Amino acid sequence: MKVRVLVSFKESVLDPQGQAVKNALLTLGYDFIKDVRQGKVFELELNDISREEIDKVIPEISHKVLSNPIIERFEWEILK
Amino acid sequence: MKVRVLVSFKESVLDPQGQAVKNALLTLGYDFIKDVRQGKVFELELNDISREEIDKVIPEISHKVLSNPIIERFEWEILK
Numbered sequence: 001m002k003v004r005v006l007v008s009f010k011e012s013v014l015d016p017q018g019q020a021v022k023n024a025l026l027t028l029g030y031d032f033i034k035d036v037r038q039g040k041v042f043e044l045e046l047n048d049i050s051r052e053e054i055d056k057v058i059p060e061i062s063h064k065v066l067s068n069p070i071i072e073r074f075e076w077e078i079l080k
Numbered sequence: 081m082k083v084r085v086l087v088s089f090k091e092s093v094l095d096p097q098g099q100a101v102k103n104a105l106l107t108l109g110y111d112f113i114k115d116v117r118q119g120k121v122f123e124l125e126l127n128d129i130s131r132e133e134i135d136k137v138i139p140e141i142s143h144k145v146l147s148n149p150i151i152e153r154f155e156w157e158i159l160k
Contacts, residue, residue: 006121021122024145030137035125041086042101045115057110065104 001046002079003058007067008039042066043079054078081126082159083138087147088119122146123159134158 009015015037022036044061046054062074089095095117102116124141126134142154 008121008123018122021145025141028145030141032127032129032133032137033124034127037123039121039123041088041119041121042098043088043117043119044113047112047114049112053112057112061105061110065101065108 001049001054003044003046003054003076004079005042005044005058005062005066005074005076006039007042007062007072007074008037009071010073013071039072040066051078081129081134083124083126083134083156084159085122085124085138085142085146085154085156086119087122087142087152087154088117089151090153093151119152120146131158 018036018038021038022033025033058076062076063069067074098116098118101118102113105113138156142156143149147154
């Protein structure tokens with residue numbers, strides 16, 4: 001089983017990396033860019049685990065290890 | 081329009097951050113973890129752009145600015 005977890009800053013948190021990318025793109029002439037937010041993606045490959053266990057353990061891992069819940073939010077999906 | 085670009089190391093490239101996360105999870109007792117790969121995610125908000133322009137310009141931006149094509153690959157999708 002393969003699971004993807006996306007971690008990004010909460011809306012209220014400044015994202016200087018995203019801002020830097022936005023400014024770079026505007027400088028290059030891509031003037032349709034309104035905003036850029038940058039985050040992290042984790043692809044986890046899992047052995048021998050049921051769908052029920054995934055539903056329990058992936059939010060737990062995402063909350064405890066992959067993100068900082070004070071400033072970041074996460075979402076996850078099963079890839080296959 | 082909102083577009084998401086995922087950038088990750090090519091399969092053949094070592095991913096030390098992913099390895100560190102994998103080792104941390106195994107140490108914490110999550111022994112069903114087989115592998116972890118870490119990458120970047122960019123969420124781009126776009127003004128006044130057609131679907132055709134997106135199809136042309138997002139791969140260009142992803143290739144030229146958001147990723148290092150020598151060691152990274154990207155995929156992208158329209159969110160809304």
